Amino acid sequence: MLGLDTADLKKAEKGINKNYLPLMLRYQQVRQLSERLCQPLASEDYVIQTVPDVSPPKWHLAHTSWFFEQFILIPNLKGYSPFHPMYGYLFNSYYESAGQFWPRFQRGLLSRPTVAEIYEYRQHIDENMASLAIQMEAKEEWETLITPLIELGVNHEQQHQELLLADLKHIFATNPLRPAYQKLARSDLKEGAEIKGLDWCKFKGGLFFIGHVGKDFAYDNEGPSHQVYLQPFRLARRLITNGEYLAFMEAGGYQEPRYWLSDGWSFARQQNWQAPLYWEQQHENWWYMTLNGMRPVWKEAPVCHLSYYEADAYARWVGYRLPTEAEWEMAAQTLPCQGNFLDSGMLQPLPASIIAGDTLDQVFGDVWEWTGSPYIPYPGYQPLSGAMSEYNGKFMCNQMILRGGSCLSTRDHLRASYRNFFPPHSRWQFTGLRLATDA
Amino acid sequence: MLGLDTADLKKAEKGINKNYLPLMLRYQQVRQLSERLCQPLASEDYVIQTVPDVSPPKWHLAHTSWFFEQFILIPNLKGYSPFHPMYGYLFNSYYESAGQFWPRFQRGLLSRPTVAEIYEYRQHIDENMASLAIQMEAKEEWETLITPLIELGVNHEQQHQELLLADLKHIFATNPLRPAYQKLARSDLKEGAEIKGLDWCKFKGGLFFIGHVGKDFAYDNEGPSHQVYLQPFRLARRLITNGEYLAFMEAGGYQEPRYWLSDGWSFARQQNWQAPLYWEQQHENWWYMTLNGMRPVWKEAPVCHLSYYEADAYARWVGYRLPTEAEWEMAAQTLPCQGNFLDSGMLQPLPASIIAGDTLDQVFGDVWEWTGSPYIPYPGYQPLSGAMSEYNGKFMCNQMILRGGSCLSTRDHLRASYRNFFPPHSRWQFTGLRLATDA
Amino acid sequence: MLGLDTADLKKAEKGINKNYLPLMLRYQQVRQLSERLCQPLASEDYVIQTVPDVSPPKWHLAHTSWFFEQFILIPNLKGYSPFHPMYGYLFNSYYESAGQFWPRFQRGLLSRPTVAEIYEYRQHIDENMASLAIQMEAKEEWETLITPLIELGVNHEQQHQELLLADLKHIFATNPLRPAYQKLARSDLKEGAEIKGLDWCKFKGGLFFIGHVGKDFAYDNEGPSHQVYLQPFRLARRLITNGEYLAFMEAGGYQEPRYWLSDGWSFARQQNWQAPLYWEQQHENWWYMTLNGMRPVWKEAPVCHLSYYEADAYARWVGYRLPTEAEWEMAAQTLPCQGNFLDSGMLQPLPASIIAGDTLDQVFGDVWEWTGSPYIPYPGYQPLSGAMSEYNGKFMCNQMILRGGSCLSTRDHLRASYRNFFPPHSRWQFTGLRLATDA
């Protein structure tokens, strides 16, 4: 690793020298976190792909390294030659402009490179990133060209940390032995809390700005900032719980087409959905797989691993609807980014706090909230130039927007304008819902 | 048939008596048109289904009749019993609340009922609809309940007339014998016209109302009328032509991923798309199938049978974008509903007129125009009640909005607020594009 | 048609002149029968293909005509030009050496040529076949070349008559209206008969000749005649009945893997087989579709529409086995070719007669009998030369031999050496079983 420590950071903060230190320290912390998240894994866990949406953990470790190699080191570090001539082919995810790539659905067919070789690859990238910083920090391109790419690469790796854990959950849940990633007891997670009935926060209509503003990092798809006209609306104070969702199931929600979008009904019938992903019925009780192992379904905790179709059907059944992304963002703009994140180490969504007042709860963290908004570009959207134009723009079709982050997201990776997106049938991410209604 | 004639209509117009006459005359005209459109068919043409999206012509004839039987005659005509106990099962399209239905993708597996039996079915429905009108015209439900349903049924049948012809085109184009539905010569279609380069109409931004207002018939999905905030924009004066699209093809448009949405690229590769649907290369020249038979591609005519993916890729290649549905509707609101419709009998899109001034051309008719807007409910949207709630609302996912109608649409079926929708990969409808750009 | 009549035949029999008459009269009779079998059809019934194994009736009518055109008229009739330039492409079944062909599984996607056009095609072929006979009868090639090909073409058309009816049964059984091809009452079919328990005929072992000998027509795959060594064995006197098969079903035959071949079990689970094809349970009673319409399952009649897997599982359940094709042929060699054929017009298998003595019953007709022998070439087998080499030889893999013909076979088409073959999962032909055991 880079070998930076807190002393270095303090120097940097004092601005004494080495202006690259804060960025590279952040780089180092994120890179180390990826590896720390893999500490509970056996070599075998790194290799497999249980469904095409899931990538093997070692692929995540390699791909995030390739991102720095391909887009930063190769074009900018003098004398750098790729660690291995085939890794570009093996670890490019979907960048057509960066050349051909191994098919996504076959990522689990590769026993080599081994896990050890991939850790060597990471080491090699990190060392060369350090060289690059030293070599270039005085040059103008450092600020204009390299810094934004490192920022993007670091955020990219944070996204993959969340994916890695969600994928691991799928890998462990597929296995009849149901291995646990970690084993926090329920008492370690949160005090048992009685959840109150749903109440609402009211918002006025009018013209509002949404979209990212300011100089902090944001993805291209969060801008440009622009005006939208909203009618008055209300949002539920907290997320829908497992207990509430169970009521929908018991009322025949999965048997009754009238609550469902047509595509959703047909998909649910085809896949024989009867409950959220990872739920299993044992002797009339519902259990679910978590990163803390198999557990009885926790009724007060937010429902998770729903597709958009299920979230939408639930909302229709209960007489409400999902928020639009503009409603959600307007409501979240003034709230602090607090909540149950990866940083807490709980790795599962937790019950809402019992809070007074008229504030939204669980806005950030716990589960990604499906909105009723398809993922399309904002007015005037321009993708980044070059290869990075493929980062977000080409996926703006057939996906729905999710907002707010989950218990697998890092706190400093999120903000109110953050737009996540998945196809409406996806369930393996930590996805749930908050209700909305016209005021 | 009902046996109404122009004399009846005149009486009705004078308001002398029989207040049901105008509606039932419209009913009669639409019903007759469905059958007239089938006159060129051999019995065999009525039966087959070339792909799941296509329905056999006899199915269209029966389904539109079942619609009147199921939703109007059975609940409202005293003493009515269904024509055949199985027809509800066979000819229900997708109304879960009306009971089980024969799977869509198997509609072509039914040789019975025969075409003759389906014409008997239509006759039976028409006679009973006439009885219903006579029986109920004086009652209050006639106005409040029956009239809106007949309006809906008539519009429903007009939609199926368009589908029937698009399906027939697929049926004939699949056949290596390439039969023609009719044989208008190109000289019958339009004077040869030199098309001018693309120019633009400019529109101001601001808050605008879109969505249907007024008492005339409109589908539930066209409302409620509501405000949207638009930034200034420009729309191309006319549709993109085959000649212009050919330039995209010749520039490698189908080989170059950077113009394409990710889903579109992957679909196009999988299906090996190299040109719009129905185009074939013969000795270096492009031909296409039309309802007037195989023809050389007409360069001045609008390009047709594009998926959303292709329309979007073309727009990106040429440096522009597709309009949003709000932009399109705002621009079309003040224009008369004129153009090349089914009424002209041409059955293929025609070159734009050479017109002076600053008006949009080809807004209605010729080809449906893909917009960049996914099909979602308008704010405050409520579906119709009962079975009719399934008419539109449950399809509001994974589809894109198209506007303006085509050369297979009936003129009196369209309006500026009309929202058509298809999945982004669909190509068998008459679909093309108009460019837009930020002002 | 050829316009031959009985007077012509008598002349021919007397050998007065026109030596082609007997053959052409047979040609005429077979060609007429194909059309007579289609008399109950509506135009719509001719067009569809319910599964890839089924061909549309009009395809059978055209393909059998194309066979004469392609292999006899084009090479041998001076000045002949094909009826239509595309028919070779449309109606070639699988003769790679005769050029490209329209894919089998898409035969139901063609509304054109119409049924009327196909009857014209048949007429045209028949007239030209008559011209050919007149033109060539005196030449040497008539005997050496043309006569064998006409024999083959006539037998080929007889095979397709059987396929046509089996395909029609599938077409009618798929339709929820369950139309009947004809409506013979059960009393028209056969006297109610009490079936006796199974008894056996015993056969000695030793060296035997099997395979066709003599000058009468036989397919290439029936020869050469050769010696096989058989151990002593016994064959059941009659076919297994529906009642006996029902006992297997009621004993859990479809739920118990131990009776099944591994491939069969997996296929049966995948397709959810619970009974023979065309059986349906209504209020605890079993019914089945027949060419005489829906009927209660006739317990005394032979079980039909079994796959090889089911026939084999039944035999294992009851403690016996299927015969080998050599055993079957040796046992049938001395029996007359009598039974319930297409000639009877019953079109469904009938109960065995109550016969005395030690003879096998139901050997010919009723249902094809699955044997335990895979379809492979006899020692020294040579396919016909030229295009006809594709007639049989290339299918000698992955298929099982069936013997004896069915109630849809023409009597004069069969013989003891006749080898039919289908893949082991096939059920839409009239296939059943006779038990065997080591002596």
Place this chain on the structure above:
Amino acid sequence: MLGLDTADLKKAEKGINKNYLPLMLRYQQVRQLSERLCQPLASEDYVIQTVPDVSPPKWHLAHTSWFFEQFILIPNLKGYSPFHPMYGYLFNSYYESAGQFWPRFQRGLLSRPTVAEIYEYRQHIDENMASLAIQMEAKEEWETLITPLIELGVNHEQQHQELLLADLKHIFATNPLRPAYQKLARSDLKEGAEIKGLDWCKFKGGLFFIGHVGKDFAYDNEGPSHQVYLQPFRLARRLITNGEYLAFMEAGGYQEPRYWLSDGWSFARQQNWQAPLYWEQQHENWWYMTLNGMRPVWKEAPVCHLSYYEADAYARWVGYRLPTEAEWEMAAQTLPCQGNFLDSGMLQPLPASIIAGDTLDQVFGDVWEWTGSPYIPYPGYQPLSGAMSEYNGKFMCNQMILRGGSCLSTRDHLRASYRNFFPPHSRWQFTGLRLATDA
């Protein structure tokens, strides 16, 4: 492990005591070989499944252990309880009578149990097998019941050793890095040898016995011994080489349907076969993947990784045919079981020796030889009783017989009556061909 050594064996040979020693020593040797074959593997190589036919190496190690546990230890070792309650579910291959099992095509979705846990499992089984031997050797069941099952289990594990290596080859060949299992140079393999043109050994016809006789171990499917009648035939002295097969390729063998069985042609087109499995063209030269890494195709070595369809097409192209299994066995009955086996450590087929005289060469070892005989039971065949009845009998459909063993087979596992079988499209085993013809 059992901890037996040569001293123990010597005692046993002298018959002094411990009559179980020879058997258990053989058990120990075979069990050790499985693990020795895995020494070159990284943990990651043990886990994946590249296609459904391939099983992960760790699955082979566990399944062969489960076989002893399920069929020997559980029923016979007093006080034995299974190592893990889920291993029966995870490592049962296809024994329906032993309970449910994890689907074959999902064996690569399991990261746990880890490789280390599976080695513990093996250790546990081996220790308990030793206990069983000590506990039971004096009892009558030892001879009558246990000994035959251990024999079967040992032979079963030998089969899986061959499968394991063939699967590993697929795993390594799928990986673009093309890792080598071992790296013997070509000079380590065999002296360069000029191969002579094909010559033939002639065999008389008549009645012969085939099938296993005697008390040595053989599978149930090798019996009963029985008479068959053969016509005179000839067999090629040696296997077909890569060079000879290349001539077929260069003559358009993969483009010309007339050499192919219909199923084979359709399969080859669908899969776009252009060469044997594992062949790749680089700059006009053919290379292939071997367990010794990527190598230029060795023209003198036997062609390998052919499907039955390709072997049959080659034979037809060159004017000969494949032998029947009876011909092969009759010819091999008197030959010693010598050749290029796993024992040589070469792990790839080698050129034939230049031998004088009239003897067949390469009969055992090198590659499995496709015969033209489908896999069906011999007359009078009875499967083993109980669970073992599933070992062979239920696969007797849709597969072709192969004879002679390969360079991955252990010498003492083979004999002339040994019947191997695979579906005709299989290519990932070491399969090639020897020509035959009528005398």
